Amino acid sequence: MKKCCFILLTILVSVSLNAQMNMDPGLDYSKALKTDYEAYDPAPFVSTVNKEDLHKYISKLASDEFEGRETGQPGNRKAADFIRDRFVEFGIPPVPGTGSYFQTMQFNWNSWNKVEMVADGEEYRHGWDFLAFHANNSSLDLKNIKEVIFAGYGIEGDGFSDYANANVRDKVVVVLNGEPKDKSGISLITGTEDPSDWSTDWTKKVKLAKAKGAKAILVVHNKLQSVASENRPLWFGRQTTLGAMPDFDELCNNFYLSSSSAKLLFGRSYKKVVRARKKIQKKKAFKAVPIETDLTILLDKKESKLVGDNVLGYIEGSDPALKDELLVITAHYDHLGKRGKDIYNGADDNASGTSTVLEVAQAFAEAKKAGKGSRRSVLCMMVTGEEKGLLGSKYYTQKPVFPLEKTIVNINVDMVGRVDKKYKDNPEYIYVIGSDRLSTSLHAINEGVNDRFTNLVLDYTYNAESDPNRYYYRSDHYNFAEKGIPAIFYFNGTHKDYHRTTDTMDKINFEKMAKIGQLVFHTAWEIANRDDRIQVDVYTK
Incomplete structure (x- = not known):
């Protein structure tokens, strides 16, 4: 997650935000789920999201070999190639019309x-x-x-x-x-x-x-x-x-x-x-x-001039009438790099989110191989430059590979591998940010799939407009929200190792991560397979 805050336009919403756990406890969100789960059963594919794979990916991304993955540096290039190789391994082809998995940009x-x-x-x-x-x-x-x-x-x-x-x-x-x-x-x-x-x-x-x-x-x-x-x-x-x-x-x-x-x-x-x-x-x-x-x-x-890449894994939808509509699932793979001999490995920030989205990409790819692919298309995109000011996602929203008007949601995963002080005795939680800022149906879908499949504690503390941390404005989903695209951000909260060399893999809770990854998959699966597109129905003042 980006540490420093800079001046940004504030989106004011027309609904009151409750900053408590499970924003509307007791409400039945099952009616928000409109996917035909007999025809589009996620069960055979969600098991792809597992702690063993997450451990394997983080052990590589957060290793000294990748030197903290700083944008424009050799370790970042190694991480981009590692992500591309996983997409190839999953059977995900290059982005149509480009022959590449990379969206390259120049940084100063x-x-x-x-x-x-x-x-x-x-x-x-x-x-x-x-x-x-x-x-x-x-x-x-x-x-x-x-x-x-x-x-x-x-x-x-x-x-x-x-x-x-x-x-x-x-x-x-x-x-x-x-x-x-x-x-x-x-x-x-x-x-x-x-x-x-x-x-x-x-x-x-x-x-x-x-x-x-x-x-x-x-x-x-x-x-x-x-x-x-x-x-x-x-x-x-x-x-x-x-x-x-x-x-x-x-x-x-x-x-x-x-x-x-x-x-x-x-x-x-x-x-x-x-x-x-x-x-x-x-x-x-x-x-x-x-x-x-x-x-x-x-x-x-x-x-000096630097070059960086967003890494794109595109899984084309199966429904001819809906496949032009797109879900974008993001995680930033860059971190702080090296300072002298010190390496900032960034296991939680954000090797955890990157590994989670890799698992979700594999699940969608497996569904497509089995002839059960999602109706809408899915773009799993690992962005660079987040620690420099959300630059990779900003570049994509300025120069989108797929039309933004066809992009129906952004699902962003940034720091999901740790447990904060509040939940030290109950690690099965996740902070949810932004789900109702532009679309009430996005919020209801996330609640509904959680009730049906994962049963995590959904905490909206950091979703409050009054939250002094202003996390809503500090990760990559915000660049999509600025364009009027509904966005949801999954986040485990901060800890004493945030942006320190001590953010290492030995502190990751892989069982918790796997469950969060499954929530991300189920939310995306529901949005990708329902008949109707989720709507923007919360407007700025």
């Missing part, structure tokens, strides 16, 4: 070797006094800058001209974040409380500064520490992003600067800056303010 790997900003002998602290995001900047070395230009809000057009009569070519520009507002908080650009693109699209000011010839732009932000905290992966340590390297032809180097640091930078010119800002807010003629300083900025950036 960025980190700072060194970041420095010194103004008038005062050394500013990165992440506290200023911020420079990896992906938005190139290396830069500016020394002995004797003048910066305060250019208001850095806006041109919409009734404002903050660069009028100012020559900023080859200079550093300082601008205010956001846009001018009156005392009531009304934007002077939109005439409403709603901000314009000058506030919501950070690139507009940066591109304008670049077009004016500026070498860099410093954006003064009065909540810099909040920005730093919420976006820590974007400036601290290493960052991995999807796609080609950014095009810096349109962007100049850009920084966020705290209000207190800006005040120090302005020095004796601070009062001039305040007066200039007030003129803007009163829509009076504005003139850029040159500010004497002694500024040094150094960005030494390390970057």
